[in-house]
Amino acid sequence: MEDSLIQVKFLNHKHSVHINRGETVLDAAKKAGVYINSPCGGMGLCGKCRVLIKSGQTRITAEERKFLSPEELEKGFRLACKAVPEGDLAVQAEEKKTESKILSTGVLNGELKFQPALGVKDVKIPKLELGCEKSYSGLLEEKLPGASYDLSILRELADITASGEDSFRAVMVGSQILTLKRGQASQSLFAVCFDIGTTTIAGELVNLSTGESVDSVSAGNEQGGYGADVLSRINYSSQSSENLKDISDVIVSQIDELISRLCVRSGIEPETVYSLFVAGNTTMLQLFAGINCSNLGKIPFINVLGRGTLLKAKEVGLKNLFPEGDVYLMPVIGGFLGGDTTACIAAANLNSEKQKLQLLVDIGTNGEIVLNNYGEITAASTAAGPALEGAKISCGMRADTGAVDECSLDGGDINCGCIGSGEPEGICGSGLIDAIACMLEAGVINMMGHFTDKPESFPDGIQSRIQKKNGEMEFVLSDSGSKHVSITQRDIREFQLAAGAIRAGINILLKRRGLKFSQLDEVLLAGGFGAFLNVENACRAGLLPCESTGCVSRISSIGNAALAGVKRVLLDSSAKEKLEIDCREIKHVELSVDTDFQMEFSEAMLFPQIS
Template sequence: MFQVTFRFESGEKVTTYAQEGENLLETARKANVAIDAPCSGNASCGKCKVRLISGMLDSQKTRHIFEEEYEQGWRLACVSKINGDVEVVVPDIASAYRSRMKVADLSSKEEIAIFEKAKSDIEQAGIVLKNSLRTVDVCMNVPTLDDTMPDNERFTRALKKELGLKSVRVPYSALRKMSHVFRESDFKVKAVIRVAGDDAFVYDIYPQTENVVIGGLAIDIGTTTVSALLINMLTGEVIGKASAGNGQIRYGADVINRIIESVKPGGSERLQKAIIEETINPMVQQMCRATGFDPRHIYRMSVASNTTMNHLLTGMNGDPIRMEPYIPTFYKTNSLYASDLGITVNPDAHIIMAPNIGSYVGGDITAGTLVSMIWNRPEFSLFIDLGTNGELVFGNEDFLMSCACSAGPAFEGGDISCGMRATDGAIEACTIDAETMEPSFHVIGKEGTKPIGLCGSGIIDVIGELYRTKIINPKGKFIRNGKRVRHDKYGMGSYVLAFAEDAGSVKDVEINEVDIDNFIRAKGAIFSAIRTMLSSVDFDISMIEDVYVAGGIGSGINMGNAVRIGMFPDIPLDKFHYIGNSSLSGSYAMLLSTAAEKKCYEIAKNMTYLELSAVPTYMDEFVASCFIPHTDAALFPSVELTGQNPE
C-alpha cells in the first residue's frame, strides 16, 4: 500500500492509501476528493490536471499537457497510475465545481426578489398559495383510573372531534413522542398535521406552549449545481437559501456518463450517496445551523430535477433512459418520503417531485415553465433553460411543446479549458477594448477575488466580444495579433484574459480555438433546436413575442452578445428576460401551493415532447448554426459581420 496525498490550493489536505498500479482519479473518488472529470476519466476533456509534488506516478503524456507543463509536474489524474508514495496538488480549476457551500444572506433583497415575484405571478394567475399543512391545538382529558384510554386513541378521538375528521393516521415518529409530550404538557398539545378531505396525517406533536414553525424544503438538483430553499410553509417566507456543487460530478459532467457509472457494480449506490449524503444533507444541515432551525421541523420537500437526476436520486435504474426507445422508470411519482432516501429532515416528510415530460426533458423544465407563466399568456413565448443540456418550451395558453438538445456542459464550464461553474473566481461578464484588445471583467466573489476561469455567461461575453472586436472570425479563428493573442507551436490561437501573476490559479486564464469551437457547437445546438421546433408547427422566429431565459450560468446573460454569436434569435433585445434559476422558483411554488403543484402536473400532461433526433432537418440546421453568427447571415440582420464570410 502506498500513501497518496491530495493537497488543495486552499491549504486543505486529504491523505489516503492505494495499491500499486491503482488509477489516481479512482483513488481520489474513493477518498471523496473532488477532482473535476467531465469526461468521467476518458482522457478527452483534460480537466483533471494535477501537479506532481513528490513521489512516483506512471503517467502517459496527452495532448492536454504541453511538454513544458509536463516538465513542471502537470499530469492528468485519469491516466496516472500510482507506483509509490505520492503527493499532488489539485488546482482550483480542477476542483472548481466543488465550490464551498454557500448559504445566502437573505438580508439582500436581490436574494429573495425572484421568489417573491414567483409568488406574485402565480397569485395573479388565480392560483391560491395554500397547502395542506397546518397546526392545531388539541386538548384532552387527563387519564384517571376511571378513564384508562390509551394515549393514541385519546389523541385521535380528540382530533377527530376538533376538526370533524373520519380518520387520523399517526406514524411511528409521532407515536413514540406521545407519552412524554402529553404528560409534559398536561395533555394540551399542538399537532402538525396534513389534512386532505376528512383524513389527517400527524407529523409531529408538541406542547401548546412551544412556538412551532412548519418548515418546507425546495430543491433544484442540477447536473452541476444543487440549490435549496428553506421556507415557512404557512407564510411562504424564505428562511434560508443555499447552493453547492452536485457531488456526482466527479463521475462525469453529463447525464450519460453518470448513467454509465451507475450500472457499474455499486455505481447506483455511489451516485445516490454523492447526491444525498455529500450534497443535500450537508446543505440542509448548514442552512438549519445558520438559521437556528431544527431540520426535524421540515415536514415537506419538493424536488425539481431532470429525468436522470430523479432516477439517480431515488437509486433507480437509469440505463433505459439512454437506450432506445428511451423509457424511464417514471415520469411522475408521489410515493416517496424522506426516510426512503435517508434525507435528514422529518422522516415522514412527503417528497413532491416535479413531473418529467420525456427522457431528456425533466421536472426542472415543468417547474420552470410553471413560473415562466408562458402557459397563462395569449402571446407566443419561448422558454429556454441553459444548463448541462439545453431545454426549450414554446407556446402559449393554448398549447405547449418542448424539446431538448445535446448542447453539452459548455454553458456550465464543461468542454472549456478554463471553464467552471458560476462560483467564486469565475469571470461572469467581460468587455474587450477594440483597439488595445485589453479586457475588463467582473469576477464572482468578494472584492479583490482573482479570476480562476470562465463561467457560462462569461464565455458568452468573451466570444461575443472577440467577434465584435474582430479578434476572431466567424469560424472562431484568431485573425489579430497582440500581447493578449498568442499561438502555440501547432498554430492554435488563444486569448489571455488574465496572466498567471494576476490570476487566482497557477496558470494563465485563457480561451483557445478549441474552446471556442466547442462553444460554437453548444450555441449551435440551441439555435438549431429553436428553428427546428418552430418549423415543426409552421412558425418562424418573427412570431416569438417574448423569450424567457433561465439557468444558473452567472448573474445574467448579456443578451446582445448571445444574439451576436448566434445563440439566440435576432429579435429586439427588450423581448429577452433573464429569470434566473426557474427550476428552484418552480420547486418553491409547488412546495408552498397545492394548487401550483397540481398546475405543474397539468402543464406536464398537456405538453407535447418533440424528439429532435427524429426530425430529418435538425442535423442540417445544426451544421448551419455552427458558425458566428450563422451560415445564413440574413437570419441575423442586426449583427455586423466580422472577418471572412462563410463559403
Template sequence: MFSVTVRNNGNTQVYTAKNGKNLFELLREKGFGIDSPCNGNGTCGKCRVKLIQGSNSPAKAEEIKLLGLTALENGYRLACRYNIQSDIEISTDSNDLPANIATESVQINTELNPLVTKVYSVLEKPALDNSVSDFIRVMNGSYNDNPLVINDLGLLRNLPDVIRKNNFEVTLVKSPWDIIAVESGNTTNTLYGVAVDIGTTTIAAYLVDLTTGKKVSVTSLLNPQKAFGADVISRISYTMENEHGLEQLNSLLLQSINVCITILCKQAGISPVDVYVITFAGNTTMLHLLLKVNPSNIAYAPFVPAFTSTVKVKAGELPVDINPNGIAYILPGVSAYVGADTVGAVLAVGMHQQASASLLIDIGTNGEIVLGGKIGMYACSAAAGPAFEGANIKNGMGSVNGAINSVSIKHGITFTTIGHTKPMGLCGTGVVDLLAELLEVGIVDETGRIDMSWRPESPEQEPLCERIVSVDGVNGFLLCKARETLSGNEILLTQRDIREIQNAKAAIAAGIRVLVKNAGIGFEDIQKVYLAGGFGSYINIDSALKIGLIPGELEGRIVSVGNAAAQGAIDILNNKSLLSAAQEISKSINYTELSNSKDFNDYYVDCMTFEDI
C-alpha cells in the same frame, strides 16, 4: 505501498496506495472534488494536478495534446492518466473553490396555502361516557375529514404519551392527504419547509417559513457528483459499470442535501425537526439518483425513465435530515431529458396561464426549451453538452472564484472575475462574451475560423494582433498571459473551443426553431423569452444574440428569471394547489425528441455559422 501527499487549498493529507494505482481514482475515493467532465476518460484535460515530487513518467500523446508541453514542463499531469509508481507529492489547489451559484428568481405565485399545516386543539378528556380511542379523539378535535386508516405505526405507538404530556393539548401536523404527526402542546409557531433544486452541476436549497411563505435562508453548493462526469450520461455510465455506483452517487447527493439542510437551519436558528416537508426539483437523472432508482434506460434510445410522475415518500426513507415524520415530494417531469426542473420553471413564470406564447430556455448541462402558453406547450432538450459551463473548453471552468465571467476587447482587453481575484480560467458567460467580441472585431469569421492574418481597423486595436497565437499546433486568442493569472498558466480561447461553442449554440438555436415550427407560429408571436438557470442569470444577452445562441428575431423580448426551477419548488411548498398544477403542466407539454427530427438536423447545420439565418 507508496505514500501520496496531497496539498489542497492550504491543507495537506497523506495517503497510501498500491503500486500502479490510478491517481484520479485515489483522489475520487478520498473525496476530492477534482474536476472531471469526461469521468476520467482522458478527453477533457480538467483533472490536472501538479507533481511536486515523485516519479514523473513520460506522458503519452493524449496527455501532451490536452496539457501542452509548457504545462508538462512545469510539472502538471492528468490525474486520470497517472499511475502511482513511487512516493509522490502533488498539489490540487485549483479544486473545491467557492462557487457563484444562481439562487435568486422571479416570484409570481403569492397565495399562502401551504403543503403542510398545523392545527392546535384542546381535546376532550376521556371519561366513562367518552371512551373513544386516542386516535379518534385527536381526529374529532383537530381534523375536519376524519381518516379511516392509520398509515403510520410510529405515530400510533407514540400517541398515548403525546396527548397526555400536556393535559390533552395537541397540535396536529397535516398534509393534504395525511396526518404527518401529532405533537404535544401548541407548536403552531414552528412550521418550516425546504425546497431543493438538484442540478447536474449545482445544488440550491431554500428554507421557507410556512406560516408566512417567506424565504428564511438560502444556501448552495457544487454537486459532488461532478467528479464522475460533467453530464448525466457519464454518471449513468458510472452506475452501470460499477457494482455499487448507484449507491455511491446516491450517497454523495444525500450527504450534500443534508449539509444544505444543516446550514439552512443553523442560519435561521431553528432545529431540523422544525422542518416537516421538502420539495425537490431537478432533471430526470438527478431525481433517479436521489431516489436510488436505476437510471440506465435514460441513456439509450428510446430513452425511457423509470418515472416522471410526482413521487411522495417519507423523508426518512431517503433519508433526509428533517422532522422524522416529515414528507418529501418529488416534482413531476416530462421525459428523460425534460425534467421536474423544467416543470418547476414553467410553473414559476406562469407561462402555462398566459394567453400568448412565451419561450423558456434553461441552458445548463443540457438545454431545456419550452414554447407555448395555456393553449398548449411544446418542449425539447437540446444536447448542447456542458460547454456553457466551462467543460470541454481548454481553459474553461465552472462559475467559481477566479473564473473570468465578462470580457471586452474593443478598446483594450478588460475583464471581470468571480470573486474579484486573479483569473484562473473562463466560465461559460466569459466564453460567450469573448467569442462575441472576437466576432465583432473580425478575429473570428462567420464560419468560426480564427483569422491568423487579421489586421485591425483602428490603432487602438493594434495590440490584439500579438494575441492571435498558435500553441502546441492549435490556433487561439490569448486573453491572459501566464504572469497575469493565479495559476501561472496562459488563458486562451482556442479554435477547438470555438467549435465546441458552435456545436452547443447550434443545438439550442435549432431546438428553438423546431418548436416554433411544431407550434405552427412565427417568432413574431412570441411575446416574451425567459432565460432560466445560472447561465441564463449571468449571461450578457447582447453576446448571446451576437453568437446566435438566441435567434436575433427575439431581441428586445428577453428577460432573465434566475433559478425558476427552485422557485417552482418553493411555490409548491407555499401553495398545495400548485402541486396539482405542476402535474397538469407535465401532462400537457408535448415533447419532441430532437434526435428523431429531420427538421432539427437541417436547422442545426444552418445554425452552425455566426451569420443571421
C-alpha cells in the same frame, strides 16, 4: 492482502485512503470524499483534474504529456484520472473555489397563493375514565376527521395521554399526520426547496407559517468528479450497483449538509424542517433517489420517474430533516425534460397563460426549451454539452474566482472582466459568449468560425491577441498573470456545437407551430447562466435565433426559475396539483428522432447575420 493496497494521502484535505493497485488518484479521491473537478468523467479528455504529487511515483501517460507542459510534469503535476500510484502517494489536490457566480433567486410570474399542504392543527381531547368505551385514537379521529396516521403517531399519542396531557398539536400534510407535538410547542414549521443542477445546487429555507424565506445556500454539485455532463454520470452509475450507490450518496450527503448549514445559520432544529421539495433534470432526480439511470443513457431515453414523486426523508437517507418528513420530486415530462423544466414552467406560470406567445429557454449542459402557444405547450431538450459550463474549452472553467466572465470591445482592443480581484485563470460560459461575439464584431472570425487570414489588418491591440500556438490559431484574452487564457479554433468549434444545438431546438419548436422568433411576445431565459448573459452578445454569437436587434427587447431573464418554481409548488398546494395535471398535456418533441433536426443543426452551426 494488505501488501496489494496503496495508501494515498490528500495533504491539503487531511484525508487518507487505501486503494488497490491499478486504481487512479481520482478513484482514491472519490473514496476519500475529496472533490476533484473531472468534467470528462475521468476519460482523460479534458485535462482539468490536475493534482500535484508531493511524494511517491506514477508513470507519466500520453494524456498527461498532451495536457501538461514538460515543466509542469517536472514539478510533479499529474492528471488524477490517469495517475496510477506505483506505491504510497502524497497528493495535493486543488482547493475548491470560494467565490462563485451561482444564482439562487428567481422571478415568479403571476400571483403566488399562500396555501401550503403542510400545517398545524390544535387538538384537545378529554381524559378517558374507567368504563368508557372510547379509545384515544378514536378521539383523535373525531377531532381530525379523515386523518391518516401510522404506528409512530399511535406511539406518540400513547406517550402524551399517559403523561396526563390533553392538549397537543398535530403537524399535518394534507390529511396525513406527520407528528404530534406536546402542549404549547412552537407552531413554526419549516421546509426546504432545492434545485439540483448538473453543475450547481441552490436551496432555500422557508418558514411555512409565514411563507417567508429564512435563508438560502448554493454550491457546486460534488458529482462533478464523476463527469461534467449527465451522460458521464449515467455511464458511471450504470456500471454497477456500487457505483450507483456511490454517486447517489454524494448528492444525498451534500444536500443533507446544505440543509444542516441552513439550520445552523438560522438557529432552528432540523427536526422542525418537515419537508423537502426538489427540482432537477431527470438524471439528477433519479440519482438523488438512488434509481438506476441506464435507460436514460440509450435510445429511447425512458425515464422511471413521472408525475410528482413522494418519498420519505429516512428512506432517502437524509439525517437533517424530520425522519417522517416528505421529500417531493418535481414532475418529469419525459426523457431529459425533468423536474427542472416543470419547475421553470411553474415559475413562469406558463401553464396558466393563455394570451401570449412565450418561449422559455433554460440554457445549460442540457438545454430545455418550452413553447407556450396561447395555452398549448410544446417542449424539447437538446444536448448542448458542457462547453457553456466551461468544460471541453481549453481554458474553460466554472464561474468561479479567476474566471473571465465578461468581454467588450473598446476601440482597438478588447476588455475582459474577471470574477474576484485576482488574475484571470480561465474563462466561464458568459465570458466565452462575450468573447466570441466580440471576435465576430471585430472580424477576427467569420460566420464559419474560422480565424481571419489577415491579422495585420487589425488595430495593434486586437492584432497582438491573434497568435498561433502548437500549430493552432488562438485569440489571447490574458497573458499577464501566471495563466495563459485564450480561445482556440477548437474552442470556437465546441461553442458552435453547443449554441447550434440550442438554436436548432428552438427553430424546430417554432416551425412546428408555423412561427418565427420575431413573433414571440416574450422570451424568458431561465437558470443562473441565463441571468448572467449579455443578451445582445448571445444573439450575436448565435445562441438565440434573433432575426434583428429588435428582438432583444423581448428577451429577459427570470433567474433561477427552477428554484422559484419549486418554491411556488411548496407554498401553493393547488399550483402543485395543477402542474401535475398540466404536465401530462405537454407535447414532448424528441429532437433525436426528428427528421429536420440535423438540417437545422447544420445551419445553426453558422454564426448568424443580424440586421
